[in-house]
Amino acid sequence: MSAAATAELVVDIQNVVAGYLPGVDILNGCSLQARRGELIGIIGPNGAGKSTLLKSIFGQVNVRSGSITLEGRDITSLRANQLVALGVGMVPQTNNVFSTLTIEENLQMGLYQRPKAYDERLEFVTSIFAELGKRLKQRAGSLSGGERQMVAMSRALMMDPKVLLLDEPSAGLSPVRQDEAFIRVSEINKAGVTCIMVEQNARRCLQICDRGYVLDQGSDAYTGTGRELLGDPKVTELYLGTLGE
Amino acid sequence: MDWIQILSNSASSIISPATLAYALAALGLAVHFGFAGLLNMGIAGFMAIGAYGYAIGILTFGLPWWAAALLGLVASAVFALILGIPTLRLRGDYLAIVTIAAAEVLRLLFLTTAFDKVTGSADGLFGYHASFRASNPIPEGTYGFGPWEYREVDWWVRILGIIALILAIITVWRLMASPWGRVLKGIREDEEAVRALGKNVFGYKLTALVVGGVIAAAGGIVYALPSSVNPGVYVTSLTFFVYTALLLGGAATVFGPVIGSLIFWVLQTVLGNVLPAAVQAGYLPFMTSIQAQTLKFILVGIALMLIVIFRPQGILGNKKELTFVK
Amino acid sequence: MPTLALIVAFLATMLAFTFLAGVGSASADEIDTDKYQYRISGNVQLDGKPLENIALTIAGNGVDTTVKTDKNGQWAVGVPEKNATYTVALDENTLPTGIAVVNDADATDETPNIKDAEVGPGGRVTVNFFIGEGERHVTSFADQLVERIVNGLRFGLMLALAAVGISLVYGTTGLSNFAHGEMVTFGAVMTLVFSRGVGLPIYLAVPIALVLSGFIGYVMDAGLWRPLRRRRTGIVQLMIVSIGLSLAARYTFQYFIGGSTTQLVGADQRPIQLFGSVSMSIIDMVSVVISIVVIVAFAMWLLFTRIGKATRAISDNPSLAAASGIDVDRVVRIVWIISSALAGLAGVLYAYYRPGIKWDMGAEFLLLLFAAVTLGGLGTAFGALIGAVVIGLIVEVSTLWIPADLKFAAPLLVLIIILLFRPQGILGRRERVG
């Protein structure tokens, strides 16, 4: 973690203003940095703009001002396939597998732009998700929620991303599966992939992430290491303290 | 080119039975598509039911003309029910496909030789005018002025057509200004929300289908009044032409369909006169006069595309209130 | 279930109508004589007295018409081609009891009730039968059924070529393309232009027409649909734009080729009897083989190639496909090219099947396409394939019971009934509310 904190910047978001409808900004001046090898967690109340921030990195929202760079290169408003070519991977929250395709085809879609690397990448992915390797011919539509989440992460990993964006990887999963999902994200990160994760399960998210951002009303209200935020009374008040006290 | 003649023809087309028929059909379609959001692609079927109902009522059942007209309207209401009960639960695009298929099935049933004695199959129906003409209160002769000079029979057709149109306009206008119309427009926006407020969405859609269908059938009858019933008329193209007229004027308006039909037919008449005349005068050396007649239909298609892309709310519609909500 | 009761009542009424008509109507003595300019006619008499209500079937060159004699024993059928041979079969079941078609003098034809009629350069021919007391010759129901099934499969495969394309376009872009029928016509018209017009042999004209069809698909996507997608035009709006395009294209064909029916080279080939009462011309057989080969190749492409998989991925989940690095616009462009070329091929084959090329031939085809695609579930190519074959079978086999001129109505009715029970389409998914 300390090594990661001094490493080069991978993603640099500066004062982004973005929204879907004209005149309605969801993000108003949001900044975020991710260094190589870091696991970043984004938490915040409903409607704070967490998912919108992720979507603005991935070019799915109109960014009205501010800048987003990847390794120093401006990637604001690039199209998804261009971003993938530059090494940005995305795991959406829902509808995150091709349900009519087999697991193998899902993985092939993951590295659509470089099909030759399939065997090599499959080896890497199955080193994290060993159970998928045995079920390649199964249709993704027949999988349970937790298994789908794994296919979704694997698909995104196939492209060998420099940075992986994860939108609520624990959403819709049972508690045990949620923990499993977090452990997988941690393993992916340990394998060297920079990760930016949006989460509703704030406590779990902060437990595993290197640094966290608390979003409130479309801008970054607090930031610090996961531990600092977990222990911060203000963050507890705003977001964590609602349960289990 | 004889511009006077062309102008006169065009002016005359303003109250031609075809224009009145299209205006009625487009108004019916406005109830379906513009106000209720139902993507009915079978409006030609409703018109065919009206026309055939009228002609068959006279020729086969020996009814007086007004009872036959009533038969046509009732038949279209029944058709709306038969079509609506199974299909109104469908998603927009499925509804379009089913309604266009239903209209085509209907046309094939009118066209088949199996029912030749009743429907006249490919020849269609004609020679049903006696009772209608006998009811004409206007003494024999030619009336009117300028381009609008017609014989008493032609006036009788036009007068009845205009009365039918005015009645339909008043009905639609009253309906849409009422709480009933409010529910219907609500359904167009989001039927789940309206259902959550305790409205019988299916019932409203079915009623709208019947109302629009009856008005469109009245259009079919007006179309058949002066001449004959020809199965070649009620093809899918007719539905598309009515859509063009409707969207031209504005789908979610009361007067839009009328204005749209007027413009549609005046332009058709102008082009239908100008293009062949231009060919004969040698202005269009690469074209025959038959091709010139075809050209105007090509232009209708292009116009439809341009309207939908660049002015989907039509001439009278409010930009904010354009109807393509889904 | 008042709904169901109403539907059943409606269908029952329609059936009753059909049967009543079959028994009652009698004056259908002239069919298609105003549609086509050439005609076959005849006069059925027994010992000089005319026989009324005798059924004759005229087939060949795509014609398949049943006609009945009028009270003078006369009948006439319009046909699309001169210098061509048609088969005229008299249905002996409609003759008075104990009467049959007999051989004259010393001929030993086993089926004297079936005759070949050659329409010569004059465009008219008369066919008469010798009728007297004797044994009847009828095609058995089983033979008829087999013949219809073979024809149905042939038609269904041809339909499938266009149906998989319209389905792919719907799956990847959400567009219900009403102009797909005109893409079918385009293939046929271009073949006509390059064979009859330019004078190329048919085996060159067809490939050129298909390449041009593919090119038109590219042009439509690049020039119209892609810009509209960029503007995020709604699907209903897109649908109506495609209707406008369909109208414009349809009348453009009429502008150039006029309102009449024109035949392709080889449409007048003699059918060869294969087995039972099944007969096909060489071109028919080639058509079937081409349909099968192309459909198999297409299925392989969709299942195993990278672009094919990407196509399925986009149909499944467009935004995830984009997030996987698939250039959606590029794949959609390829889909347009392929589906347009397949539609063109279907058009060429349909021109032989109908037979003849007419400006609005695609319009009648389009509704069958919709029926096929909806039957199989909008957006799934394999569903469309199965749906198309089913529709083809319904079209042909239904003529065993209903009049031949209603055969296109049958699948549309089936479509409506199926959607009754599965409003979301056979393979469609219901969406959660809220």
Added chain:
Amino acid sequence: MSSDLTAPVAREKTTGLHIGDAKPGVAKTDPIIIADGVRRTFGGLTAVDVEHLEIPRGAITALIGPNGAGKTTLFNLLTGFDKPDSGAWTFEGHSLSGVPAYKVARLGQVRTFQLTKALGLLTVLDNMKLGAKGQVGERFWQSLFPFLWRKQDHQIEERAFELLKKFKLDEKSDDFAASLSGGQRKLLEMARALMSEPRLVMLDEPMAGVNPALTQSLLEHILDLKDEGMTVLFVEHDMHMVRHIADWVVVMAEGRVVAEGDPISVMKNPEVVDAYLGAHQEIDLGVVTGRYPAADAGKNKASKESK
């Protein structure tokens, strides 16, 4: 009274709602909804599987649970917007199994949606008027004769204005609903639902997408509903507001009801803690994944306890 400017006044919670221990499926003293064996599967995945559930009358009940727990699906089932594979339920004694959604609403059980369904191309006022029940002018033949419904329409309009004022939307009454902000649409949807004078108001995530300034006023509105004698059932996954306004909490996870009780005790319930924070809440994932030494984690825990 219900303003976001005045400080929120803590209101009395309704108590004594249940009979016996507060466990899943516990009987209520005065239930408004009783559901039995309601199951709904989507292609093999069980979305809802509720054995027994009673909703107390005259109280605010929160239905909470993580995303995908089946809250919205249960909502859809109870309101007739979806059909269960099996099961039966009653509303004020009327069996509602197989009753279409619009009839459910007419019985006095009205709902809102998670994604607002403001009718964008109708004015705000028309949206409101659409909500009123028993309108003469909504019947086909009567609608043609304005004198039959004009008076009633005026009364409805007055009531609509009153509600709009309360929800601070009266100045927007002639605007198209499409021009409202997300939060205003939520308010409009709620106000519209109230036009039908319901006895049970079901709100699906009323706070989602609402900016914090409006949240307070929305909460007050919900509390007002109870004061006016209505029963409220709402779905939410933010515990903050649940604790503030709910009298009773039903917790769902994986389609089942895993806990019930008043907000304070429910939040202490280990099942709930599991459902929300993961099974073994005491285990620190940072430690499990080897990201942090166990000692650090302990320190963190200590600091929290000291607070």
